[in-house]
Amino acid sequence: MDPQNAACDYFFAAEKYIKDSLFDEARREVKKAQEIDPSNIYTFAFLKRIVLRHERKLGD
Secondary structure, three states, X not given: OOHHHHHHHHHHHHHHHHHOOOHHHHHHHHHHHHHHOOXXXXXXXXXXXXXXXXXXXXXX
């Protein structure tokens, strides 16, 4: 499997964790994607999204 497809699988898993408010698990999945494909700029945006969702959830 090429790195982009593997990273995509981790992003899908992270998305599911975000929906379930499992932010640490989501971060771990995105970090795995980052390890396989360090040049993927979406990992940084995804990590920021997780932080923002977590902060929003804490504020509720």
